[in-house]
Amino acid sequence: MTSVRNHRPQLSGNKWFIFVSAALIIGACSPKVRTVPAPVVKTKTEKIPDKTEKIPEKPVRRSEAKASVVSLILPLGLDHAAAGQKYTASGLRMANMSVEYYQGFKLALDSITATGANYKLQLFDSKGDAAQAHSLALNPKVKSSELIIGPIFPDDIKSFTPVLNAARKPIVSPLSPASPATYKNQNLITMTPPLEYHAMGAATYIVKNIKPKKVFILTSGFSEEKLYTSPFKRTIDSLSKRKIQVVTITVARGNLTALIAQLSANNQNVFVIPSTKQAFLMVTLRSLAELSKNYPVTLFGHPNWERFVFLKAALLQQLNTHITSTDKIDYKSAETNTFLRSYRSAYRAEPTDFAIKGFDQGMYFGNLLADGEDMDKPDLADFTGIHNSFHFIKKPGQGWINTHVDILKYEDFELKRVK
Structure with missing residues (x-):
């Protein structure tokens, strides 16, 4: 369920060379990015703060902790990127969607690391294939993750989730609006509200x-x-x-x-x-x-x-x-424009809806992990993102479901939020 979209440029072919080289290192760590302050040059005329003058507080940093392991399972289809191979039109759409989501998600984690958080981001290629998704569910690196994002498509989720049904392992369905009743997994977190x-x-x-x-x-x-x-x-x-x-x-x-x-x-x-x-x-x-x-x-x-x-x-x-x-973006808000500047600076491209969804979900789960949330029994609080807001309910046998939807109305020949 998506809102009226602004038409944005597609990913350029050059971007693929940059991304694929990184993606091939499956299971690699997401680099911890720190904000480095500019050096302060002291001079004789430097003002000494008066005792009564309020000194700005420094940003609160979280205490250093071990890296939280997050596994992303996306249909990259990297075998088609090899020499002599080529993507089909549908395969390229899946790959582009995966790249865009990954970039948004990673940008969120990189921004949180400035507060002292630490992550190990593992990337796995599901190839959009149910058998491959089933195989990944047996992968020890995936099973030992604190959080699993993906697979994307309903058939892949059906193949993936039964393997981990007994374990208390949160599995995030990031994009599919399919009803979680079809999967019957109590650990599933459905991000896109079903119909x-x-x-x-x-x-x-x-x-x-x-x-x-x-x-x-x-x-x-x-x-x-x-x-x-x-x-x-x-x-x-x-x-x-x-x-x-x-x-x-x-x-x-x-x-x-x-x-x-x-x-x-x-x-x-x-x-x-x-x-x-x-x-x-x-x-x-x-x-x-x-x-x-x-x-x-x-x-x-x-x-x-x-x-x-x-x-x-x-x-x-x-x-x-x-x-x-669930997809209304306020392009006039300060938060949206801050994100747009950061994304353009990092990737030299315009973010798509998938990138923005990845960013929202990266910010949400990244902060949960950084705050020490027990992901075996997560407390999924409300969250207002750029792309959508999250309000979860827990249903027996179906896991957590985001139920937040906006009401939009046609005014002045465009959709405007009324709720």
């Missing part, structure tokens, strides 16, 4: 902020939409104590005539469309736009809508459209 938490977030906002008497769910009839509609309805019923009626209608050819008798001419009529099918959306949204000429309409859509170029901002704004998101 059901988007539905629950939308339902919570509707109950607490709009407070309608009815909510209309417009479906295309595909069973996959129940992954959204079921948790949505449960949340509405629970929070409203069934005082808000949920009306589910299967729409054919955009025909909304049967709804007109139930609509209010004065109050907001809330609609939810869980579909991601282009043909269905184009027809249904046009019909809903016609209704909006006579009835107040507020629409909630699937989180993937923000990636669909066929959905025009003008139409979505006309329908007072809201979507849930």
Whole structure:
């Protein structure tokens, strides 16, 4: 679930030579970076601080400790980088994603080392292959890590996690929004909220902020939409104590005539469309736009809508459209701009969403490790990052799940955060 992205330059080919040479040293330490103060040159005219003058406090450094071992398992596909080999288009996308995430994650750890923290960052190539992921789960260097980040893809996670199911070993699923129920591993930490938490977030906002008497769910009839509609309805019923009626209608050819008798001419009529099918959306949204000429309409859509170029901002704004998101970046904030400067300086490139996610997660887990958190029984506190915020719940057999989603609304032909 990603937000409307700024188009950034792709990684240059030259960057690969730099990265691959480092990545080939699998299991190498992340260098400990220290901030070295500039030498102070004392002169005869140097001011001696008055006893009453407040002297600025020095940054608090953590006590020196042994290196925390972190293993990153990413689909680099380094065998394709060898002489005489080449990447496929999909393989290159996976490799680029891996490089970008790695660079963001490492930049975070390097920045924390300035406070006295110490890390050993091990990098392993899963090759995007389930068998390779299973093999890595048996690797003693991986098993002895204090924290494991990856694998990335659901099939690889399914192959990897059963090997470590008995051990108290936190395994971070950094990018996949797949439901942790499919893995059944109590040690899993799911960073990207699964679809059901988007539905629950939308339902919570509707109950607490709009407070309608009815909510209309417009479906295309595909069973996959129940992954959204079921948790949505449960949340509405629970929070409203069934005082808000949920009306589910299967729409054919955009025909909304049967709804007109139930609509209010004065109050907001809330609609939810869980579909991601282009043909269905184009027809249904046009019909809903016609209704909006006579009835107040507020629409909630699937989180993937923000990636669909066929959905025009003008139409979505006309329908007072809201979507849930985990990827909204405030490019005007001081924290974001500090990160951008650091990333550009370190890598001579623009950070992608994957780099920013890597940085947020590196800062979060890096600080936990530096503070001596027991990762066998971690206390995963709330965190506000550049890319997304983290709010975890613990579910038996599923591990920790980040449930935080933002509510975005189309205003001035762009998405803006309203919650």
